[in-house]
Amino acid sequence: MLKIAVLVSGGGTNLQAIIDAKIPNVEIALVVSNNPGAYALTRAQNAGIEAVCLSPKNYESREVYHDALLSCLQEHDIELVVLAGFLVNISEKMVRSYKNRIINIHPSLIPSFCGKGYYGLHVHEAALARGVKVTGATVHIVDEGTDTGPILLQKAVEVKAGDTPEILQRRVMEEAEWIILPKAIGMLANGEL
Numbered sequence: 001m002l003k004i005a006v007l008v009s010g011g012g013t014n015l016q017a018i019i020d021a022k023i024p025n026v027e028i029a030l031v032v033s034n035n036p037g038a039y040a041l042t043r044a045q046n047a048g049i050e051a052v053c054l055s056p057k058n059y060e061s062r063e064v065y066h067d068a069l070l071s072c073l074q075e076h077d078i079e080l081v082v083l084a085g086f087l088v089n090i091s092e093k094m095v096r097s098y099k100n101r102i103i104n105i106h107p108s109l110i111p112s113f114c115g116k117g118y119y120g121l122h123v124h125e126a127a128l129a130r131g132v133k134v135t136g137a138t139v140h141i142v143d144e145g146t147d148t149g150p151i152l153l154q155k156a157v158e159v160k161a162g163d164t165p166e167i168l169q170r171r172v173m174e175e176a177e178w179i180i181l182p183k184a185i186g187m188l189a190n191g192e193l
């Protein structure tokens with residue numbers, strides 16, 4: 001069994017997709033949110049998964065916060081960390097401690113619409129503003145940069161006339177994110193990636 005932690009900040013639809021996928025040889029041992037109001041915490045509780053909120057606001061510095069986050073993962077014997085809409089930048093210390101064992105889902109086809117400032121709805125706003133006809137989602141390994149690590153899986157999604165950022169976001173989630181994130185976790189757990 002691969003023990004994974006899923007780190008979240010908001011609605012947690014990707015967390016739900018991981019729960020619903022019932023991935024062979026994977027145990028979701030922990031959900032961590034930086035945001036006490038995240039609906040993802042309720043999803044975890046509903047699924048009987050241990051869920052904790054670690055907010056940077058409750059720590060004297062970012063460094064202390066990141067140490068607490070890393071300790072929490074290590075105390076739970078977490079082997080793979082999954083960033084599923086987690087809006088806090090991961091520390092270099094954590095990247096080193098979990099080298100090649102942190103993955104992230106990003107709502108575009110990297111290297112388009114990624115890096116600093118590109119998260120959530122902003123990604124889809126930028127894609128529509130640029131007028132691309134195809135977008136999608138990417139699962140990648142997290143390194144010291146922002147969205148710069150090796151790409152594991154990608155899936156393309158069509159942009160349609162009349163799309164709003166919200167409509168496009170939903171289509172990218174349904175047709176790409178909720179499929180490739182559980183798939184990547186399963187492949188990692190079963191030695192296929």
Ligand code: GAR
Binds near residue numbers: 013086106119173
């Ligand atoms: C998802 O679209 C995810 O790809 C995005 O945040 C959303 C979280 O939704 N992540 C990023 O933009 C990271 N740069 P969810 O809480 O419903 O899974």
